[in-house]
Amino acid sequence: MAADRQKAERLADEELMPLIGGKDPEAFAVLFDRHGGAAYSLAYRIVGERDAAEDVTQEAFISVWRSGARFDRARGSVRSWLLSIVRNRAIDALRAGSGRAPKLNFDDEAILEQRPAEEQTEEEAIRHETAGEIRDVLEELPGEQSQVIELAYFGGFSQSEIAGMLGIPLGTVKGRMRLGLRKIRSELAEGWA
Amino acid sequence: MSEIEHKRWHEELSAYLLGALEPGEAESLERHLESCERCREELRWLAPARDALPETASRMQPPPELRVRLLADVREDARRAAGAAGARPGLLERLRDFAGPRWRPLAAGAAVLLIVAAVVGYEIGSNGSEGGGNPVTVESNEPSGLVAAVSMEGTENGRIELSNVSPLPPDKVLEAWLERDGEVEAVPMLFVPNGKGEAATTLGDMRGVTTVMVTAEPPGGSEAPTSEPIATVTIG
Numbered sequence: 001m002a003a004d005r006q007k008a009e010r011l012a013d014e015e016l017m018p019l020i021g022g023k024d025p026e027a028f029a030v031l032f033d034r035h036g037g038a039a040y041s042l043a044y045r046i047v048g049e050r051d052a053a054e055d056v057t058q059e060a061f062i063s064v065w066r067s068g069a070r071f072d073r074a075r076g077s078v079r080s081w082l083l084s085i086v087r088n089r090a091i092d093a094l095r096a097g098s099g100r101a102p103k104l105n106f107d108d109e110a111i112l113e114q115r116p117a118e119e120q121t122e123e124e125a126i127r128h129e130t131a132g133e134i135r136d137v138l139e140e141l142p143g144e145q146s147q148v149i150e151l152a153y154f155g156g157f158s159q160s161e162i163a164g165m166l167g168i169p170l171g172t173v174k175g176r177m178r179l180g181l182r183k184i185r186s187e188l189a190e191g192w193a
Numbered sequence: 194m195s196e197i198e199h200k201r202w203h204e205e206l207s208a209y210l211l212g213a214l215e216p217g218e219a220e221s222l223e224r225h226l227e228s229c230e231r232c233r234e235e236l237r238w239l240a241p242a243r244d245a246l247p248e249t250a251s252r253m254q255p256p257p258e259l260r261v262r263l264l265a266d267v268r269e270d271a272r273r274a275a276g277a278a279g280a281r282p283g284l285l286e287r288l289r290d291f292a293g294p295r296w297r298p299l300a301a302g303a304a305v306l307l308i309v310a311a312v313v314g315y316e317i318g319s320n321g322s323e324g325g326g327n328p329v330t331v332e333s334n335e336p337s338g339l340v341a342a343v344s345m346e347g348t349e350n351g352r353i354e355l356s357n358v359s360p361l362p363p364d365k366v367l368e369a370w371l372e373r374d375g376e377v378e379a380v381p382m383l384f385v386p387n388g389k390g391e392a393a394t395t396l397g398d399m400r401g402v403t404t405v406m407v408t409a410e411p412p413g414g415s416e417a418p419t420s421e422p423i424a425t426v427t428i429g
Contacts, residue, residue: 131248131250153211
């Protein structure tokens, strides 16, 4: 099993997926170790409560275990696919009333890292640095643009719901969302995507 | 496809990526995408912006129990899928293959770390091969100071509780093993000690079990023990 683990660790995410589709627990463990933190963090970011975030993360990874063979690499990275599953399940949990209302700002640094920096892998450190850069991009967005993006992505609200909440025309919501996302894309560091 | 129609959907691509379209709109947009290369190209360019959003969530580590639980579930599922449940090699063979020589004396029945235990509660009922008997607890006090207690109701609902467990390295979990009819079986549910040095897991069916052992194993557990037991409890 140790040899299987070492072999799996050398594989790219996309190479792990066929193994997971073939019910390989070691490949699944490697995938969890690579992305479990991001998945749990996103779930917590959306549902705002640890137990609910744990449930969402568990459901998402079990879904990956059961449907790993259906991953389509042409539609994006494994990480993006996995996090989209987490996001959708977290939004479902919110709508089902099992989580608290979403927090409405990007500045949630008050949530402390639970692991010392020296225990982070190099890849995690790079991701952390990248996340900081992305946060910077978001903070530079006009507030009304980041607000609608956050309500949509982390809150699970539709454009018309956001328009109703903010008391602004639907067309304004659409415009802010479009401008904001395009600006994020333009500002992303080269090579990030 | 008219230019007006294209423009309408082109302006909705951000909302589509953010999951903010109204019910039914996403499906309509996806149908439009099938015939619109310009929108597909815009979507490909824009998608990394959406994919960046989860990375802004402040990084937290999931609770270790989540990993333990998930991996126990998938290992059990894999076992079922492989049809391997129940067809396990004998203890001696498995220890020889996986654990090295230090396990062999135990497999041969020598007294290794066994400090058997006081029987607390009631004796196993005379009809001990059936479930539903009187509750029994068997304890083992290890040289390390760790105390292990296996409790059973008749021959069902086995459970092991450990106390005074030393903190585990972050890359280790606890795995329990049942020796039954000369073979060793892994208990599916992996476990970890809490901050008080206490740990527990269910053992399931105890019929025929003569020894319960606990070892520290890599995350996800092992098919056979890979280290010396931190606890060994002899039953009956």
